[in-house]
């Protein structure tokens with residue numbers, strides 16, 4: 001697929017709906033699937049999940065830490081998993097939550113965004129907590145390479161509230177300031193900018209104004225962390241414009257049978273509403 005990330009994402013969502021399915025090989029899930037806690041078990045888990053799930057959704061989000069935990073063989077499995085997802089037609093959002101000083105961000109960017117990189121992703125998650133400006137180079141590379149970023153703004157975990165809802169001297173919350181800075185990068189870009197934000201599906205409605213973001217919103221917390229389709233609509237509006245509800249464990253717990261996994265991902269996808277409302 002060619003073109004800007006936001007445009008590719010909008011097409012994929014129009015075709016397959018907004019669900020982002022996570023591949024999070026938790027040790028407990030490997031055990032529940034009857035797999036050993038080693039790189040061989042990881043490979044069986046991740047490839048089974050990728051083959052069953054990726055054809056059904058617009059976006060797959062492998063969680064890098066669960067692969068890195070197995071060392072170099074785990075990272076090799078991650079590369080294989082990402083390839084299987086892309087070949088099945090899904091966009092790959094690699095959840096690596098990177099965030100560092102600008103010059104080091106350049107190295108992270110080189111690892112994940114250029115075409116042909118071993119761990120090439122369509123988009124990655126990044127942390128702005130060293131200052132949004134520390135991500136400038138990553139923003140530039142993503143926009144130039146047709147790739148995307150999802151910047152942590154208001155995360156789904158309960159500990160995040162104090163920091164992310166703190167007021168800045170400009171009168172905005174930290175999270176709102178991050179959303180607005182991402183929005184400035186997306187200004188004037190159609191149909192959707194390339195710089196998304198992460199907003200947990202578990203947060204209270206009304207905390208954030210997303211009306212000027214003009215970019216995608218990754219909304220984890222749907223499923224295992226308790227958020228329902230009704231919560232998503234209350235938080236983001238009835239059509240969920242640009243919103244990618246993300247679910248990992250709630251789908252993966254239906255393995256290892258590929259048919260059960262496929263049925264679970266279809267059920268989850270369909271619970272979000274008819275396709276034309278997805279974008």
Ligand SMILES: O=C(O)c1cc(=O)[nH]c(=O)n1[C@@H]1O[C@H](COP(=O)(O)O)[C@@H](O)[C@H]1O
Nearest residue numbers: 063095125155156200220224225247248249
């Ligand atoms: O960036 C993320 O993906 C993320 C941000 C956030 O605010 N909350 C959150 O849960 N996540 C990730 O989303 C996934 C949620 O998994 P489940 O709770 O199993 O659906 C995990 O991979 C988390 O690391």
